[in-house]
Amino acid sequence: MLFLFVDGLGLGGALEDLFPFLLALAPTPLDATLGVEGLPQSGTGQTALLTGENAARLLGHHQGPFPSPRLRPLLAQGLYAWAKGKGLRVLHANGYRPDYLRRATEGKRLLLSAFAQAARLAGLPLLPLGHPLALLPGFWEDPYGAGAKAAALARAFDLVVLEYWALDLAAHRHPESLPDRFRELTLFLQGFLAEGGVLLLASDHGNAEEPWHPRHTLNPVPLVYTEEAPPPPEDLTGVFPWLRTIITSKTNKSDRNT
Template identity: 35%
Template sequence: MPHLYFVFLDGVGLGTADPAVNPLARLHLPAFERLAGGQRWTARAETVATPSLVFRPLDATLGVEGLPQSGTGQATLFTGINCARVAGRHYGPYPHSRTKPVLARHNLFRRLTRLGLPYDEPAAFVNAYPPRFFETAEKRGRWTVTTRCCLDAGLRIRTLDDVLHARALTADLTGITWRTVLGHDVPPLSEAGAGRRLAHLGRQHALVLFEYFLTDKAGHRQNPDEAAAVLQALDRFLSGLLATFDPSQDLLLLTSDHGNLEDLSTRTHTRHPVPLVACGHGAGRFAALHSIEEVTPAVVEAVAAAHAAAG
């Protein structure tokens, strides 16, 4: 059966090719470049549109003035509805009150469960969260967009126990933050190993989503060394995933909610377009997308078509 791997990169845009401000222009990142047809991820990169590989820019401004934010950007990305317009402005980092009903009814996970796919769990969010996250979120009622999507769709949010039993990934890929900062004795994992784990987990579902937010944090901190370390770790992760998943029947999708990391001259988000990568079986379905608003409808259509073709 076909599987779709959705890797969401927080705060990654296609910016200037100036290596002085854009680490994506400065660094040699083999997996990134492979996913862009041999190009670095900048505004100069040409659009790639083949049956098995698509690389193109997507608008993340949503026709709303101001700088895009995670709350409305992610809600748009994971529903297919322009949540910046619903809220009346860009808003973040948490979901805007006006967009919560939209997430509840139209989020990607709920839409996939309606397809009647032959899985006990058609979709899965494979990020794990430590105990203190749940304590804070439940106390304050402040869930992130992706965890709220899980709650609204009845999907399980993965925990420490899932990390211990190799059923989830930590946000930092290797688990080092869980060990050194949070004090949890989780098994060490290489970045490439995390990519291989994602490939394995994906075989149990029609779609798996992994969220990587350290890119956005590095962009806000404007530290070139931190940005380089984050991108190189992510590149090793993608290399591990690409070496393991089957592009003849599976699809890898990557995109973002807004720009940030691509311009270390500013602490804020940017209005740059964000990258869209589709690699593998059915990638060509994503060649005509122009906005992050179009991603979830295209994902639902791709999953439905792939499973219909597989019988």
């Protein structure tokens, strides 16, 4: 399957006009506030998604954009490490510029997202741009074709994860470009689903659905899964255990059929 993580996408606001394709997929709303005051942030929200732990409550506040060192032990035991431990073929598909990786990993602070940190802690490579298995994290020249490539990767691996951070970037810095980003995402999803790919889509906090301001929101975030599944979770911390159940069930069925 493809786990498409879309940074900064909430339900509500102007989403009906901006991203009707997503609403047609009947997303489940997830609480991103996790019972902690303040606006949800990427560092703790993504950690909650990947580990099932309430990272914001652990720290006592929402924290972003990058997870603090206190959260790394959680990430080291999260989705990537668990999937690798099950013997699954896992791909962190984001492509990175080599100069960005140097700056992000060689300074005093580790300037990597929770997804990138978790992949690294699990021993997965952070692929350079241009690698045959790498996908751009947005701004695709051919979004439909990028979606089709993601579907091909999802057939070759048990779990492919792609972070789409372009939406959150646009909402913070270039809100006038949000219609282009939503159109890009729509074409990507159409290209992926046309190839029969299994999609899991989730986000960490709201933002782009309210394009009239540059801040995060308190809105719930979407969860989409395109196959039959157990009852969905209610908040970000439920996603990892729920996904773990789905993957284990699929693996057991595959084993019985071989």
